[in-house]
Amino acid sequence: QKFDPDMKLANPNNRTIEVLQQMLEYYSQTADQWRVLAYRKAITALRKQPNKIVTRAQARAIPGVGERLADKIEEIVLTNRLRRLENTNNTPEDLIIQEFLGVYGAGLPQASKWVAQGYRSLEDLLERAPLTKQQRIGVERHSDFAQRIPRKEVEAHGAIVRKAVQAVDRDMQVIIAGSYRRGALTCGDVDCLITKPGASLEQIRTMMLGLVVPKLFSSGFLKASLAISSHQDGSKWHGASALPGTTLWRRIDLLFVPDAEIGAALIYFTGNDIFNRSMRLLARKKGMCLNQKGLYTDVLRNQQVKLNGGRLVEGRDERRIFSVLGVPWRPPEHRIC
Ligand code: DCP
Ligand code: MG
Ligand code: MN
Numbered sequence: 275q276k277f278d279p280d281m282k283l284a285n286p287n288n289r290t291i292e293v294l295q296q297m298l299e300y301y302s303q304t305a306d307q308w309r310v311l312a313y314r315k316a317i318t319a320l321r322k323q324p325n326k327i328v329t330r331a332q333a334r335a336i337p338g339v340g341e342r343l344a345d346k347i348e349e350i351v352l353t354n355r356l357r358r359l360e361n362t363n364n365t366p367e368d369l370i371i372q373e374f375l376g377v378y379g380a381g382l383p384q385a386s387k388w389v390a391q392g393y394r395s396l397e398d399l400l401e402r403a404p405l406t407k408q409q410r411i412g413v414e415r416h417s418d419f420a421q422r423i424p425r426k427e428v429e430a431h432g433a434i435v436r437k438a439v440q441a442v443d444r445d446m447q448v449i450i451a452g453s454y455r456r457g458a459l460t461c462g463d464v465d466c467l468i469t470k471p472g473a474s475l476e477q478i479r480t481m482m483l484g485l486v487v488p489k490l491f492s493s494g495f496l497k498a499s500l501a502i503s504s505h506q507d508g509s510k511w512h513g514a515s516a517l518p519g520t521t522l523w524r525r526i527d528l529l530f531v532p533d534a535e536i537g538a539a540l541i542y543f544t545g546n547d548i549f550n551r552s553m554r555l556l557a558r559k560k561g562m563c564l565n566q567k568g569l570y571t572d573v574l575r576n577q578q579v580k581l582n583g584g585r586l587v588e589g590r591d592e593r594r595i596f597s598v599l600g601v602p603w604r605p606p607e608h609r610i611c
Pocket of ligand 1 (some may be wrong): 292452462464480542545
């Protein structure tokens with residue numbers, strides 16, 4: 275269900291949702307994925323309520339709202355605010371950690387470590403902290419990477435990658451996935467799936483890392499590499515790119531996908547992450563396993579622990595993965611949970 279600004283005005287739980295949204299944003303910066311999930315569920319559920327939810331009991335009666343969240347909803351309605359929210363932003367350390375979490379590649383452990391070591395600002399990090407090459411880029415380009423990318427610009431980045439890819443091999447394909455494929459008007463990064471009919475991962479990776487990526491660096495489009503999976507079945511290159519004549523760096527992910535896995539990869543990299551989670555959960559309930567490589571059946575589990583990987587049912591055909599799971603086809607624009 276997409277967020278509709280007109281709905282926001284009409285929704286009687288507008289203010290509550292707004293405060294919960296702020297909490298969600300806070301938790302999504304602390305890598306507390308369970309809380310993020312709980313808040314997202316509660317917000318989605320509240321949006322569907324025709325009446326204003328005022329008491330803890332009313333909130334508790336909504337599916338998807340647990341006890342602790344019900345308490346918070348009541349507190350928001352009564353006080354028009356949430357104490358916890360003020361506490362979370364209270365200490366200066368918290369604010370600094372939040373700023374540091376915006377650095378590409380820095381998770382909570384790294385961000386807290388920097389604070390514990392006495393660094394107080396991005397300038398501090400740049401001047402005094404021992405940074406890896408990638409961390410330095412993350413800090414220097416912090417404000418670039420924080421900016422959303424308009425859809426048209428995502429397309430332009432994709433087109434440059436496609437041109438370079440197809441100059442090497444006419445049959446290679448570039449599909450822009452992620453929030454772009456879900457129809458978002460602005461995106462956090464550019465997610466490019468690189469594939470080719472009949473090709474293996476090895477073939478695609480060799481072509482990309484050996485020819486295309488170096489070429490895109492020398493043409494000046496690629497600016498920096500931030501993460502490359504170097505292990506044997508490594509399948510990604512994360513970095514930064516800029517359109518010709520511009521100075522703004524964007525985050526770009528190149529994801530190498532063998533033909534046999536393109537359907538499962540399309541599902542995984544289209545997301546969103548919550549939609550993925552519910553698809554994986556559904557697969558598990560049916561004794562199957564869904565990951566970014568395929569849908570597997572006859573997976574033997576003993577108390578949650580996977581005993582064997584199962585048998586591949588489908589990896590290539592996105593629609594067929596939906597139908598084997600018994601899920602009616604959902605176009606990417608509707609995969610927002
Ligand atoms: N993904 C996932 N779980 C994660 C990270 C990613 O399932 N922990 C999947 C779902 C995402 C997709 O990969 O939709 C792409 O990841 P991004 O981080 O690029 O997220 P989006 O493209 O969805 O959003 P944004 O516009 O912020 O890039
Ligand atoms: Mg993305
Ligand atoms: Mn991405």
